[in-house]
Amino acid sequence: MSKAFAYVHGRDDIVWMAQNTNHLPTHPAIEQAIRDSAASHEYNKYPLARGLPRLRELIREDLGLPDAGMHITNGGTEALYCLMRYLQPPGSRMITSDPSYFIIHKFAKLGGAECTDLPIYGGSYRFELDAVKAAITPETKSILLIDPLNPLGSTYPREEVRALCELAAEHDLWIIDDITYRDFAPGHTLATEFAPERTIIAYSVSKNCGLAGLRVGALVGPQEFIDDIASHMVSDLGTSIVGQRAAIAALETKAEWLPGNVKTCRHNQAIIKAAVDEVGGAHLPVYPSAANMMVIDIAECDVSPQAVQDALLYDHQVFVRAGNYVSERFGDRFVRISFSLPTPEVKQFAEHFPRVMEQLCDSA
Numbered sequence: 562m563s564k565a566f567a568y569v570h571g572r573d574d575i576v577w578m579a580q581n582t583n584h585l586p587t588h589p590a591i592e593q594a595i596r597d598s599a600a601s602h603e604y605n606k607y608p609l610a611r612g613l614p615r616l617r618e619l620i621r622e623d624l625g626l627p628d629a630g631m632h633i634t635n636g637g638t639e640a641l642y643c644l645m646r647y648l649q650p651p652g653s654r655m656i657t658s659d660p661s662y663f664i665i666h667k668f669a670k671l672g673g674a675e676c677t678d679l680p681i682y683g684g685s686y687r688f689e690l691d692a693v694k695a696a697i698t699p700e701t702k703s704i705l706l707i708d709p710l711n712p713l714g715s716t717y718p719r720e721e722v723r724a725l726c727e728l729a730a731e732h733d734l735w736i737i738d739d740i741t742y743r744d745f746a747p748g749h750t751l752a753t754e755f756a757p758e759r760t761i762i763a764y765s766v767s768k769n770c771g772l773a774g775l776r777v778g779a780l781v782g783p784q785e786f787i788d789d790i791a792s793h794m795v796s797d798l799g800t801s802i803v804g805q806r807a808a809i810a811a812l813e814t815k816a817e818w819l820p821g822n823v824k825t826c827r828h829n830q831a832i833i834k835a836a837v838d839e840v841g842g843a844h845l846p847v848y849p850s851a852a853n854m855m856v857i858d859i860a861e862c863d864v865s866p867q868a869v870q871d872a873l874l875y876d877h878q879v880f881v882r883a884g885n886y887v888s889e890r891f892g893d894r895f896v897r898i899s900f901s902l903p904t905p906e907v908k909q910f911a912e913h914f915p916r917v918m919e920q921l922c923d924s925a
C-alpha cells in the first residue's frame with residue numbers, strides 16, 4: 562500500500578475513492594475560519610486541553626446530548642486509541658466484526674487485548690444479536706459498534722441498537738459507538754439513547770464535514786468517565802486550533818450544506834450501481850449504503866481485488882481499495898470505494914470499472 566500512497570500523494574489528478582474522505586463542497590465559512598485563525602497567530606499558543614468551548618457545545622448540540630462529557634481529540638483516531646488503552650487491559654476481549662475498521666482492533670491488540678471478530682459478510686451484513694450473545698466471555702469488556710459500518714455501509718435499525726444495549730447492560734459491557742459516518746445515514750440511532758451510562762462515542766468531523774486533513778474528533782460519554790479518561794489522553798496539550806476553528810464553522814453551517822451532499826452521495830451510488838451491473842458476477846452486497854462508501858463484491862469474477870485496485874490507479878488514476886485492508890476473512894472478495902466526490906469524478910470510475918474488469922478477466 563505504501564507504493565500506492567506514494568503515487569497518489571505525488572499527483573493532483575487522482576479520483577480519491579480509497580479512504581472514505583469527503584471532497585464535496587461545503588461552506589465558504591470554513592475556509593474563512595481557517596484564514597482568520599492563521600491571521601490571528603493564535604497557533605502560537607497551546608489550545609485548551611479539552612477543546613474550544615464553542616466546539617464542545619456544537620458537538621453536544623449535533624448529538625442532542627446537552628449533558629454529555631466531551632474531550633476534543635486529534636481525530637476519532639486519538640479518541641479510539643486512548644479508549645482502547647483505558648477500557649481494554651491485557652487479556653480482556655472486545656467483540657468486533659470482520660469486515661471492520663481494523664485500526665481499532667490493532668489499538669486493542671497493541672495493549673494485549675484480544676478481538677472476537679464475528680464474521681458478518683453475508684446475512685444482514687451487521688451484527689446478529691445471537692452471535693454477539695454467544696461470543697461474550699468473562700473477559701469481554703466491550704462491543705465495538707461501528708454504525709454505519711466501514712467498509713460495508715450497513716447500519717442498525719433502532720430496535721437492534723436497543724437490543725444490543727440491553728445485552729450490554731445484562732453483561733456489564735461498554736458500547737463503543739463509532740459514529741464517524743452517522744451523517745450519511747438516514748435515521749441513525751445513537752446507542753446513548755438506550756444505554757447512556759455505558760456508551761462511549763467516537764466522534765469525527767473528518768468524513769461528514771470533509772476535514773480529514775485537519776485531524777479533529779472527540780470522545781463523548783458520561784461526564785465522570787470523560788473526567789477520568791482525560792488524564793490518560795495521549796495529548797494533554799490539545800488539538801490543532803486551526804482544525805477546531807474549521808470544525809466550528811462546519812458545524813455552525815452544517816444544515817445549509819449537508820442535505821445537498823447526502824443527496825449527491827445517493828445519486829453517485831446509483832451511478833456506481835449501474836456500472837457494477839454491467840459486470841457479470843459483480844454485485845453490491847449492501848445497496849444503498851448508509852455511509853459514504855460501499856464494497857463491490859467481485860468474488861465470482863475471477864480477478865483479484867488488488868489487480869483491480871492497481872489497474873484503476875496506475876492506468877486511470879482512480880484510487881479504490883482492495884478488501885484485505887478491512888477484512889481478513891473476506892478481503893479477497895471485494896474492493897471498497899467511497900463516493901463523497903463531485904459526480905463527474907464518480908463518472909470517471911463508472912466509465913473505467915467495467916472496462917478494467919473486462920480486460921482483467923480476459924487476461925486471467
Ligand SMILES: Cc1ncc(COP(=O)(O)O)c(C=O)c1O
Nearest residue numbers: 636637638662711741765767778
Ligand atoms: C470507522 C472509523 N472510525 C474512525 C476513523 C478515524 O477517523 P479520524 O481519525 O479521521 O477522525 C475512521 C477513518 O476512516 C473510520 O473509518
